[in-house]
Amino acid sequence: MSRVSIIGACNTPFGAFIERNRETGAIKDLRSYYDLLVEAGSGAIRDAGLEPGEIDAVYVGSCSPGLFINQEHVAPVAVAIDDALRFKPMTHTEGACASSSLAVYEGVYAIESGRNRHVLAIGVEKMTLLDTQGVTHALACCSYNPEEGACGVTFPGLFADLAKAYQAHYGFSEAELRRMLAAVSGLGYKNGAENPLAHFGANSGPARQKLFTADAILALPDEGKGANVMIAPPLRLHDCSLISDGAAAVVLTRTDLAKKRGRPFAEIAGIGHSEEHFPLSRRAHKHALEATRDACDKAFKEAGISLAQVDLAEVHDCFTINQLLCTEALGLSEPGRAGHDYLAGRFTREDRCPVNLSGGLKAKGHPVGATGASMHALVYKQLIGQPIGVRPIKQPEVGVVVNVGGAAVTNCVTVLRRSE
């Protein structure tokens, strides 16, 4: 089996790329799904220094485009990148918020199979054309509908269940948990402020600026302007990631071909992909993510790398509680200790292993289908020494992506290693 590496990447800005007419309420799409997909795809090909015709196959990860933009069949949108892509195989992968990690993985397998030399894996979503109710419905279709979505259960509600189980299992008080979660958002906002591509980043308005610590977030009012309103107890507004538009892409090739290029790249050293029981009701233990842990174990085993060697991680903070759970699943914190660790100031750029230097889904934004590809793209940029946003103290050699779909039902973990 040939090993596979990332040799190029592109991440579009993430944001709400719409303009609302004040009089009519009509929405103008400033950067469409189609624009974003093509921008990321052609950007990654250019970044890799390839001609479009050198791409042998395309995978497009997208979560719910049929509901978000009335476009269910999406892979062939990539033909618009360049006429040279006409007649190439293109496949849409879906795995909720892990949709485009799956695109990366299918790209890896397609190269390992010997069928392809260069594969383009794109992630894309356009969420902001729908109102909040529409977005909530589209996302709820990623839960186990018969028991969850169809019964009015939303994703904030599902992750609130996990938060309550976590709190109960470890005996935290309400106030303790709230502080822990606020520490997670604070770190995300702090890192995000230096990420020029972030939805809530350097260019965002003053409303969310300087929320860089747990204390700053805890000081927000519960009601009124700038409030940190309750969404699904114990989760508040600032525990939830953003509804965003955006795309990201990576170009994959065989490691032996990557080595001939004479410049740094990132090898996909290990992949772990594990599916959990779909209904949350089937899970015996809700205070920990067992399938995410399983995916981590697989990825590390394949990579032959230990956690001690990991220099940075991007983990799935769709909700702050999930960043705690993922940090524990990865082993960066002992069970029940992640909250304390974040409160103690760990996982910042100064840490041995910084987490979510991009700002995470909380600050970078979370265009659901784009997130997995974006995590791979940004870790790649860190590993080749061209970080977008915060640069860690020491040049990282090994990075990890932890991307989950649904309430950690689809779990995708990738270990990436710098090489040249």
Added chain:
Amino acid sequence: MSRVSIIGACNTPFGAFIERNRETGAIKDLRSYYDLLVEAGSGAIRDAGLEPGEIDAVYVGSCSPGLFINQEHVAPVAVAIDDALRFKPMTHTEGACASSSLAVYEGVYAIESGRNRHVLAIGVEKMTLLDTQGVTHALACCSYNPEEGACGVTFPGLFADLAKAYQAHYGFSEAELRRMLAAVSGLGYKNGAENPLAHFGANSGPARQKLFTADAILALPDEGKGANVMIAPPLRLHDCSLISDGAAAVVLTRTDLAKKRGRPFAEIAGIGHSEEHFPLSRRAHKHALEATRDACDKAFKEAGISLAQVDLAEVHDCFTINQLLCTEALGLSEPGRAGHDYLAGRFTREDRCPVNLSGGLKAKGHPVGATGASMHALVYKQLIGQPIGVRPIKQPEVGVVVNVGGAAVTNCVTVLRRSE
């Protein structure tokens, strides 16, 4: 690269598995998406003589479940097949009506990569919970929305465009084209009547019985009871495939492992997957399917097999015109000759190369996401000498699947060869 083979398959019955309450109009789901997926998946594992725990990965092809049943995240539904599948990788592929051929292909690549020994590829769709308007919308999301779906263009409309282009290019009269298309439906209905799993088959009501010839279909009234009403000129009701529920699955493994089992199986000898420009407006030639032809060429080249060796084909008759176009793309008819060939009685079970012995999408039914897997499953059953429905004169050795998504935008062609 190891070769890959099908060693087990299951096709659920296709049909409209709902019951409408006469008084309230409420719909009862008699065989849900979840039921169908599990039935096909566990059936295929059983048919292969494997334990569920021997499956290393699952691919689920489904077209538009977010719109059909409010369930967008679907691959983890397969965990319900058996607890032994928990933690296995599962990936949803989408390519409109070719969604589950893509599931088969990703399964092939995952085995060729060396990562997996046994892969389960499932196709599934539940369409009948929506009314016709809802189904039309869900399917229109598989067109290029900005120019087509969003502008009121439906799939009957898109294929009507292809029919008009075909008619114009070859100078057929309206009556000639109508006869040709009717010959295609007649053959589908005739074969479908012997397929116990068909939606419009042995068990269907008398309304569509005995429409076994072009003449029988042409004799139908234009209006009133049992009419062959115009849907999108020149396409009429009996030119359109059915709105169905159903699922199908195949089990894949390395050919060297299949050979040790001491019973017939079908090798995936060649795959062709080609994407066309997405907007129909971008196509210079609408009287022929260039990308389908390209996919056929690739599949035959990989298989090292010529058309003369092909013993049967299942081709994508979402509309009768597409069966003519696919028959020509495959090379079974010369350009512009497929209509004459069907009228002359070719491609029946007595032919050198029968087409759509299953009844095709027209009679078997077309649960869109299930269709690709179903085509592979039924050709596999034919090749191992256990046909479901019509048996050809001589035991076939080589079969071809031509499955397209959208207006032949995603094109999937598989050459299968009997082996033991």
